Amino acid sequence: MxxxxxxxxxxxxxxxxxxxxxxxxxxxxxxxxxxxxxxxxxxxxxxxxxxxxxxxxxxxxxxxxxxxxxxxxxxxxxxxxxxxxxxxxxxxxxxxxxxxxxxxxxxxxxxxxxxxxxxxxxxxxxxxxxxxxxxxxxxxxxxxxxxxxxxxxxxxxxxxxxxxxxxxxxxxxxxxxxxxxxxxxxxxxxxxxxxxxxxxxxxxxxxxxxxxxxxxxxxxxAFRIKEQLWKDTQVRYQFSKDAMAVVNQHYHDMKHQINALANMESDEKRRGILSEMENDIAIYDAVVRTGNDLLDTVLTEKKLICHSKEIRMSCMADGEQLKFMDEIDLYTLLGNALDNAIEANEKILDRAKRWISVQIQNKKGIVLVEIINPYTGTIKMQHGLPITSKSDKLSHGYGTQSIKAIVEKYDGNLTIKTENDKYLLRIIFSE
Structure with missing residues (x-):
């Protein structure tokens, strides 16, 4: 043979x-x-x-x-x-x-x-x-x-x-x-x-x-992923409505408090009302101005949610750098990333240790997006992406996948790292 x-x-x-x-x-x-x-x-x-x-x-x-x-x-x-x-x-x-x-x-x-x-x-x-x-x-x-x-x-x-x-x-x-x-x-x-x-x-x-x-x-x-994202968007929209309702409520409360201050003679009561007003005004620190209206909306929405969950959220963002992105893509990208960060913080029992850092800037012609947050427990990774720990894997786990898909759509690079109980999501877009 x-x-x-x-x-x-x-x-x-x-x-x-x-x-x-x-x-x-x-x-x-x-x-x-x-x-x-x-x-x-x-x-x-x-x-x-x-x-x-x-x-x-x-x-x-x-x-x-x-x-x-x-x-x-x-x-x-x-x-x-x-x-x-x-x-x-x-x-x-x-x-x-x-x-x-x-x-x-x-x-x-x-x-x-x-x-x-x-x-x-x-x-x-x-x-x-x-x-x-x-x-x-x-x-x-x-x-x-x-x-x-x-x-x-x-x-x-x-x-x-x-x-x-x-x-x-x-x-x-x-x-x-x-x-x-x-x-x-x-x-x-x-x-x-x-x-x-x-x-x-x-x-x-x-x-x-x-x-x-x-x-x-x-x-x-792909259809199931889009369907799940649509459901997630509806949930986020409801969060946004609730957050705006809180802001409007504080606005009306402050109007009444100012009227009460104008007619108040007791210094002790006046100081008490001023203290309440100071707490209420803290809500307005959540309003973010980046030069990109849609990015302002997403970051403000998430910052209000963070405020309600006692999560400190710091932003250093130049919104002009992301104006090349479609509005839906930008909303989905940042929305999913911040939702994941908020969810991770909610698992931390010590509320003093809850925080999220957001950076969006241009470094030598490269647009850098970084979101860092603490986490507790163990995060399993597969092919550079975290695996959902939830039992219903059909309904969960699409958030990071959608982030990856959007980043690839704009020829970007996605990196996820977990070190020293910190979760780092880094996205790089080349001009």
């Missing part, structure tokens, strides 16, 4: 796998883990090839296959497949059934280009064989382009494919096994060119169907 054929098949499988998996979140040392599985595949390949040769199978021409070597040939294919599946599983952050699914998708792509080479061989009467270097290289490049640019880039979300059901995986694998089985049978009967046509169509059907399902799931998730 030609060793180049064996290595070639493993290479043909690995190229689309690289395209499919390059967009996924990786485990530690993915190259080492993946290379170890490839080496395992090569060892299994050599071992199964030796067994096949013992049974008299000497080449890649399926026409000389015998019933005694058919099962062994099946195990030879399975050895390669298992090595590739384990390579996906150990190198990327997927579970085992997702690894099988991604292998099936990769096999689909590999099989399309294998069939294209078979058709070239048949249509040219062997003048352009399926292993002709230019054709072979072109098909390898084509398989990567299809896997990465057509499939992976359009379906991945935050380094993950949204594979929701096991049935999708099962159906895809079963169809591909049928296609593979028919491929062997057709090759055995010298009708590989007929198989190539329907195999391409079947593989394309699977790929188009699965791509559409993943894109639909991606869009459904």
């Amino acid at each position: 030609d060793n180049s054929f064996n290595v070639g098949y493993l290479l043909e499988m690995l190229i689309p796998v690289l395209g499919i998996c390059s967009v996924l979140n990786k485990k530690k040392y993915p190259l080492i883990r993946g290379a170890a599985c490839v080496c395992l595949g090569l060892l299994l390949d050599v071992a199964m090839t030796g067994v096949l040769m013992l049974f008299g199978y000497e080449g890649a021409d399926y026409s000389d296959i015998t019933p005694s070597t058919y099962i062994i040939l099946l195990f030879w294919f399975m050895a390669i497949w298992i090595a590739v599946i384990f390579g996906i599983y150990f190198a990327t952050e997927v579970n085992f059934h997702e690894a099988i699914y991604l292998f099936a998708i990769s096999y689909c792509i590999e099989h399309i280009f294998y069939c294209i080479r078979e058709l070239f061989d048949y249509c040219t009467d062997g003048r352009i064989p399926d292993n002709q270097p230019i054709l072979y290289t072109g098909c390898l490049i084509g398989s990567f382009i299809m896997a990465y640019f057509w499939f992976a880039k359009s379906t991945v979300v935050d380094g993950k494919y949204l594979i929701e059901t096991l049935s999708a995986t099962s159906a895809t694998v079963v169809i591909l096994l049928v296609v593979w089985f028919l491929s062997i049978i057709s090759s055995f009967n010298n009708i590989g060119h007929i198989h190539a046509v329907y195999a391409i169509l079947a593989s394309l059907f699977i790929l188009i169907n699965q791509r559409a399902q993943l894109i639909n799931e991606k869009e459904r998730r």
